[in-house]
Amino acid sequence: MLTIHAAELLLPGDREPVPGGAVLVDGDRIAMLGPYEDVAAAHPAARVRRWPGLLTPGLLNRHGTALLEHTYFPDDPFELDELGSEPITGAALADLAPGESRRGNSARRCTQKLLARGVVAVAARLTTPAVRTAVHRAGLEVVPEADAEGPAALDPLAGAEPADAFRAPLAVGAAARFAVFAVPDEAALAVRGAGACIATVIGGRMLHRRA
Structure with missing residues (x-):
């Protein structure tokens, strides 16, 4: 089933943010990303999940x-x-x-x-x-890499900028691995940290969703 994940702001990780952006997931892969209107028009039968805040690459x-x-x-x-x-x-x-x-x-x-x-x-x-x-x-x-230097923290954004913590940019054909944060933009994410996460998707499956 095709699923559109739409957010107030999409941060692909290697290009400019997309206000009102969306990611189309087909199985375990990203099939399209861009403005929600474009994604929805191209795939009108897709299920839609709407998220408040910022959708980014997984950390x-x-x-x-x-x-x-x-x-x-x-x-x-x-x-x-x-x-x-x-x-x-x-x-x-x-x-x-x-x-x-x-x-x-x-x-x-x-x-x-x-x-x-x-x-x-x-x-x-x-x-x-x-x-x-x-x-x-x-x-x-x-x-398979050695741990980074410094104290271990559950939050990858502790002492790091969001862009430095992204696993890989969002791209068509890439694995559907991303996260959604209850913040308006990247600057706010750097301040709030990863504890603002409300959803995590890996391989197209939602493995975390804040109640």
Whole structure:
């Protein structure tokens, strides 16, 4: 089924923003993008999803190894009393010594947090099978690179401009991987950060939508 994702502002990532822009998704690929009126006129039978705010390329988190393999995300509420709600790293993680199954479950919780921030790919070198499985099932692309320097953050926009965090520009024929943010433009996105994400689409499938 053809689906048009229309937003108040479309930011393709390699060209000028398109006010009232839209992306046409055919299966797992982008079939057309441009002003909504043009896309809708060319494909009048397509289903339409309208989004407030800004539609952009999906984001790349450059701290995938640290977040997925060297951080433990407690299972809230089941581990809240024992471990608290904050991610566990460093010596505290060594003391916890989670087995592979718990690490896989932590990675699954981490992927959901990443999807909720518009992330479609992670730069990572993953060595734990359960972690790799969790990432694969979440639909995230793994870019086999070492983590970037600096503290790991779930938000790829922490300390980075949006354009530097885009995985790839939106283009006809490319994989349908994009995110929608409840902000009016790129400048506001840089201020608000990826926590403003309201939807994440990977391979044409909506893997996150804010209720």
